Amino acid sequence: MKAPSISRRTCIKTGLIGTLGMAFIPALAANDSVPRKYQREARYYKVTGRGVKCTLCPNKCNISLNDTGDCRTRINRDNKLYTTAYGNPCAIHIDPVEKKPLYHFLPGSRSFSIATAGCNLVCLNCQNWQISQATPAETRNQELFPEQVVASSIGNNCQSIAYTYAEPLVFYEYTYDSSEKAHQEGIKNILVSNGYVNEEPLRKLAKVIDAANIDLKSFSDDIYVRLNTGSLEPVLHTLKILKEEGVWLEITNLVIPGWTDDMDMIKEMCGWLTKNGFEETPIHFSRFFPQYKLQQLPATPAETLTKARNIAMQKGMKFVYIGNLPGSDASNTLCPKCHQVVIERKGFRIMQNNLTEGKCQFCHTPVQGVWS
C-alpha cells in the first residue's frame, strides 16, 4: 500500500504550528502545581458565582477555577482558594535587624529572614524582582515549615524572625503560623512589607507580630498606580492599624529621582504622619540605586535625602534616618530632648549605645522603641 504523501506546504504548516505549540509548553508548565504539601487553604476568601474572591489584600482578585491571583501564590482549586507558598521559602538569610531597616527594635540583634515567591504589587524598582515577580513553582525553594523556621532561628542565635524580601502578606498563612509558633518559643516577629493588605487579616496578624517596617512608597495615588500598581489609601490604613494594635512600627520611604523626590510631596507625607500621631515613629529615607526596570536613573543625591530629612524634622518627626548612604551620620539615634547621640551607627553596626532601660543616659528621657 502506498504511504500517504505529504506536500511541502503541509509540511511547513505543520512544522510552524508544532513550533508555535512548543513555545506554549513552558507557559503551561508554569502553572504546574506546587506540591500539595506546600499548599494550605487560604484564610481570607469568599466563594462567588465567578469562582472565588480573595479578600486578603486590596487587589480583591476574582479568581476563576485553576487560576491564580495577581500575587501569583493563591490558586482557585475546586472553588477553594489555596496558598501555594507555605513552607517553601526561596530566600533564607540571617541579617542584622538594622538591614530591615529597624533602628528602634533590638539594636544589634540578628534576624532569621525568609521569603517565598510572589508579591501583590509590581514595582518598577523592585530589588527582589526575581522572586517577587515569580510563582513558587518557578523559584528554587527549600523546605522549611513553621516549626523548622523557629528551630532554625533559635539554632542560629537569632532574636527575631523577619518575613521580608518579597512580600510576606502574600504568604500570609505561612507568616502567621510561623509567627504564632515563634511567640511560643519567645522569638519575636518582624514584618517587612508594602502594607498593602485588608483590615481583617492585618488585625489578626498584628496579634503575633512585634515589629513592622512598612514601605510607604510615595504620598501620591498616581505614583502608586504607575510605579507600584497599587494605591496609597490602603497603606495609610495599614499604618494606623499597626499603631492601634501596638506593633512597633518604622516607615521606609525610598527617594527615587524623578518619581518620589518631590519635596512638596514629602512635606505633605510628613504632615499626614504627624497629624495622625506618627511623630515618634522612625522614618527612613532610603537612597535609590537602579534596579529592575528603573535602570535609567541616577542614584539619589545625598543633598536630596538631607532635604527630605530636614523637612521631616521640621514637620515634627522625631526620628528621621537616611539609609543606603555610607559615611552619613544621619543613621544615629538622637535623644529627642537633649539631642545627644543615644545610639551611634555606622552601616549595620552599632558603635555605641547610650540607652539604659530605654532611656537616654544623658537626660533620662525615654526613647520610643523595643530595646530588649
Added chain:
Amino acid sequence: MNTPYSIIPILSGTLLAYFITWILSRRKWISRNVHRQIWNILLLITFLFTIVLGLLLALKANYNLKFAFLDEALPVHVDFGIAMSIIGLLHIFWHLNYFKRLFGKETERKSTKTPEEKQVYIRKTPLLFPFILGLVTLTGQLVLFRDYLAIFGGNALYVGILLSLWLILTGLGTQLARNKAFSVTTIIRMLLLITVLPSVSILIIRVTHGWLFETGTETGPLSFAFFALFTLAPLCLTGGLLFPVLSQHRPGETTGLIYSWESAGSLLSGMLFSFVWVFLISPIQTVALTGIISLALLLFLRRRMKEIPLYTTSAITILLVFLFIFPPEKLTRASLFPGQQIQSIIQSISGELVITKAESQSNVFENSRLLYSQGSPSAAEEPVHYALSQLARVNHIAVISGALTGVLSECLKYHPNRIDYFEVNGKLLDLEKQSITIPDDSVIHSHRTDFQRWIAQHPARYDGVLLNIPPPETPSASRYYTQEFFRSIRKNLSDSGVVAIPLLSTANYLDPTTVRLYQSVVATIQPYFKHWLILPGNRDILLVSNGKLHANILTRVNDLGIMTNYIAYFVDESELVTRSHEYAEMMKDGVPTVSANHPIAVSYFTGFWLKKHGLSYILFGTILFVIFIFLISFTRGISRSMFAAGFTASTMEIVPLVLIQSAFGYSYYLIGVIFTLFMAGLTLGARWKIAEGPKGNHLIYRQHIWFMLLLILQWAIAGWLSPGRTVIYITSELLLIALTGWLTGRMFQLISSQYQPQTKAPAMVYKADLYGSAGGAMLVSVFLVPLLGINLTLIVLLMMHLLLTFVSKHRTSSVST
C-alpha cells in the same frame, strides 16, 4: 504616561501622519495609490498586532497562560487597537460612496483612474539619484541606530530588532512601487522628502520617547519594537519605495547599475560616518549635514533638470543648515535625564556618554544606563578588598575600567609598587582624568588600550587583576569570561595572584538562569585555576586564583589595618561565608564552557534579561522563526534565490563581527571597515559583467554554491582563530566580507536580469534581498551564535542556505526566463 492607554498621542500622531501623506498625495509628491497603500499596510500591521496579542490575552484569560510579557502586552494590544480603529475609520471615509450605494443613496461613481495610471512618459533620471538615496538612508540608519541604542540602553537583542525592522520596512516600501509609474517631479519630491526625514525622525524619536515611556524605565523588547516600527517607518518606506522607482527611470539598463550607485552612496556615507563624522559632529549635525550634501547635489543637477524646485530645495537646505549650526542635542535629551542638568554629551566608541549633575552629585551614563553616581563606595570597595585582602603583599595590580567608582584610591591602600589602569574608551579615560578619579600618584600608569591585547604584547606578573566590566550581555563583554582570557591571564599572574570578575546583581536570591550562567563561568575557569570563590555583593564577585581563597574578608581587611567606608560597616562576614558556601554547592561539572567561538554566557544573560521583561528564549526564538517563515513566504520564484543570498550575506557580515568582538573587544573601527568592504564588494559585484555561459538557473545555482563555499571558508577561518594569528585572521575575514559583497551584488544583477516581468524586477528582487538580510540579522546575532556557538551556527546556516536553494529551485520554473 499618566493614563494607561495613549489615546491622545496615537490619535494625534495618526491623524498628523495621515494629513502629511494626504497633503503629499494632493500635491502629487506621491500618488493617491501610494498614499492609500501606506495606510493599507499600516492597517494590516495594526490589525495583525491587535489580533495576535488579543488572541494571546484571550488564551491567557481562558487557560491561565503565564507569559509574564502578556502583562505588558495589554496596553500594547489596546494601543494597536486604537490605531487600527482610527485607520479603519479613515478607510470608511475612502469607501463612503460604496456605503451610500449600499443604503440606497446612489451617487455617481467618479473615475478612479489616477493620473499615474495613465500613460506616463518615462524620462531618464540621473544616476546621482540612487547615489543620494544610498547616502541619506545609510547615514540615517547608522545615526538612528546609535540614537535608539543611546536612548533605550540597547543590547545585542535591540540591534537585531532594529536591523530586522529596518530591512523589513524597506522591503515593504519596495512593495509600494509595484505596478506604478512615477513622474520625474514626483521622484524629485520624494528625494527632497528623504533628505529631511532622518533629521525629522531623530527629533521625533527623542521627543516622543519622553511622552510614551515612564521616567527612567528600561523598555521591554515588545514596546521597543512597537516604538521602532512606527518611528522608522517614514524613512524606511520612502527609501524602499524610491529604489524600484529610480530603476524604472533607467529604461534599458540593468537594475544592477542602480544597485551599484545606491551601494556607492552607502559606501561613501559609511566611510564618512565611521571614520570622520562620528568623532567630530553630533548625531543631529550628522543627519543634517548628509541632507545638506544631498540637497547640494540636487541643486547641482538643477542645471540639467529644471524640475528640481529651486525655492523648496533652498528652503530645506537653509532649515538643515540651521539645524547643523544649532543642533538641539541637550534640549532633546533632557527628558531622558529628569531633574538633572546635562553637563556634556560625548560620542565614544562604546556609545554615547552623558554626564549629568543632580544637586552636587555627578552621574555618568553610557547609552542611558548609569555607569556611576558619586558617593557609591560599594562599587569601589567590594572588588578591591574581596580580591586584594587575600594576599599578604600586593606589588603589581591591573585594573580594567571603572576608575570613576574610586577603585584606584582603594587599590592604593595596599601600597602596591605599580598599578596598571586600562580603559579602552579614550573619552571615558579623559573624563576620569578630569574628575580626578585617577589619583595623581606615580604608581598609577594609565593605558588607553585593551587589556587583553596589552598582556599579549607586555607579559607581566600581576598579584591582582580587577575587572570592572559589564555583565556578559554582548560577545564583546563576554570575552572576559572565556577560556581564552583565563588561559592568557593565568600566564600573567603571580603564583597566588587573584582575579576578581564581577557577575550579576542577585540581591537575596539566585534564580535558575543566573545559576546556569555562574556554573558555566566556573566550569570555564577550572582548567586554569585551582581555587575559586563567589562572594555576594552589589554585584556578586567571582575570585579565581591558584592560591587559597578565603571568605572572611572583614577579618582580613581589619588585620591588614585598612580603613573602609563600606566593607567595615555594611558587610556581614558570617553572611559572606554562608552564602559563598551556598554558591559553591550550586556549581556542577559537565556544563558548557564559554569560549570566543561560543559565547554561551551571552545567551544566559539574554535569557535573564528576557525574563525580566516576561519573555523566554524559547518564546522569543519561536517568534523569530515564525517571522522568518513569513518573510520567505513573501518572496516568489526566482527572487527566493535573492532571499537566500541576502540571508547568507548578512550572516557573513554578522559572524565575523561577533567573532572579532569576542576575540578582540570593541570593534568599532572594524565595523566601519567591514561595512565599507562589503559595500565596495556589492558595488563592484552589481556592475561586474556576467560572462556568457550556462543559461538561467545554472548560473544562479553556481552562485549558490559559491555562497555555501564562503560559509565553509568562514567555518575554517573561525576554527583557525588564535591570538597569535591576529593579522592573518583579520585579513582573511575582511577578504571574505568583500567577496560576500561582490557575490551578493552579482547575484542581484543576475536575478534582476532574469526576473519576469522585467518591470517588477527591481521591486521584487530588492525586496527579497532585504527580507533575506532581515532574516539573517534576526536569527544569527541574538539567537544562533550565543546559543549554538560559531561552528554549529555556520553548519545550521549552510543547511539553511541549501534548503533555501532547494525551495527556490522549484519555484524558478514558474517564472519565465
